[in-house]
Amino acid sequence: xxxxxxxxxxxxxxxxxxxxxxxxxxxxxxxxxxxKANYADFVTETDTKVEKILTETLKVKYPKxxxxxxxxxxxxxxxxxxxxWIIDPVDGTTNFVHKFPYCAISIAFYVNKxxxxxxxxxxxxxxxxxxxxxxxxxxxGRTITPSGVTELNKSQIITEFGxxxxxxxxxxxxxxxxxxxxxxxxxxxxxxxxxxxxxxACGASDLYYEYGIHIWDMAAATLIAxxxxxxxxxxxxxxxNILNRRVLVSTTKELAQQxxxxxxxxxxxxx
Ligand code: LIP
Numbered sequence: 001x002x003x004x005x006x007x008x009x010x011x012x013x014x015x016x017x018x019x020x021x022x023x024x025x026x027x028x029x030x031x032x033x034x035x036k037a038n039y040a041d042f043v044t045e046t047d048t049k050v051e052k053i054l055t056e057t058l059k060v061k062y063p064k065x066x067x068x069x070x071x072x073x074x075x076x077x078x079x080x081x082x083x084x085w086i087i088d089p090v091d092g093t094t095n096f097v098h099k100f101p102y103c104a105i106s107i108a109f110y111v112n113k114x115x116x117x118x119x120x121x122x123x124x125x126x127x128x129x130x131x132x133x134x135x136x137x138x139x140x141g142r143t144i145t146p147s148g149v150t151e152l153n154k155s156q157i158i159t160e161f162g163x164x165x166x167x168x169x170x171x172x173x174x175x176x177x178x179x180x181x182x183x184x185x186x187x188x189x190x191x192x193x194x195x196x197x198x199x200x201a202c203g204a205s206d207l208y209y210e211y212g213i214h215i216w217d218m219a220a221a222t223l224i225a226x227x228x229x230x231x232x233x234x235x236x237x238x239x240x241n242i243l244n245r246r247v248l249v250s251t252t253k254e255l256a257q258q259x260x261x262x263x264x265x266x267x268x269x270x271x
Contacts, residue, residue: 020123050089092192108219118220197221
């Protein structure tokens with residue numbers, strides 16, 4: 001199979017805005033919420049609906065491709081060299097449920113375990129972040145660049161508590177925040193891994209790290225961040241492995257190193 005990335009990308013830019021409309025139509029209405037792992041981890045009928053539309057539409061056009069989706073993948077993720085779509089229909093489901101306008105469709109296309117295309121679309125605020133490998137990163141068609149901040153004491157950092165409520169995990173996360181707040185301008189918890197990453201990519205924040213996220217939260221946005229020129233790593237400073245449930249995205253490697261030297265890890269079972 002010959003893969004034409006520009007053709008796939010154009011098709012994606014037809015499909016994703018339609019799904020964004022589905023999210024927007026549901027945004028201010030009452031939602032049907034079902035718990036997943038605990039009371040703070042849930043799914044709505046919109047998550048399920050958007051994943052179904054995306055998967056079914058792409059399967060008709062690309063019948064040989066594989067799919068990994070937040071709401072359909074069960075058990076261990078099968079991440080191989082085969083062409084695969086990695087989908088989070090609503091990244092920031094909690095925000096979606098609470099009408100906090102910071103949630104997005106995240107969709108990525110990988111071949112040989114390498115990101116080829118990433119699209120992150122916040123349809124509530126009409127922000128479409130995108131990248132094709134080797135072709136730069138864009139917000140609504142315009143090139144984006146990170147802030148370039150190198151010093152922790154001039155930086156704004158985003159991190160998250162995540163949906164887990166295990167006491168030991170929360171203690172480490174709170175302590176990391178405690179250590180950082182003494183040294184940076186500000187800390188933010190905004191609720192969408194994909195958008196947090198894109199906000200660092202476009203210079204709206206300087207660094208984002210999180211423990212406990214999944215492959216579908218980071219698959220698209222990490223390509224966008226790399227294409228924008230960000231440093232994207234495992235929060236221990238090693239190379240990122242998108243199955244390992246953690247990420248650090250920084251505007252510069254200098255800032256990344258300062259944060260890496262201060263934070264302690266929270267270990268989760270890999271995807
Ligand atoms: C969310 C992530 C966020 C994390 C949440 C949740 P979802 O993804 O984007 O960074 O803190 O716990 O995992 O579940 O809304 O797609």
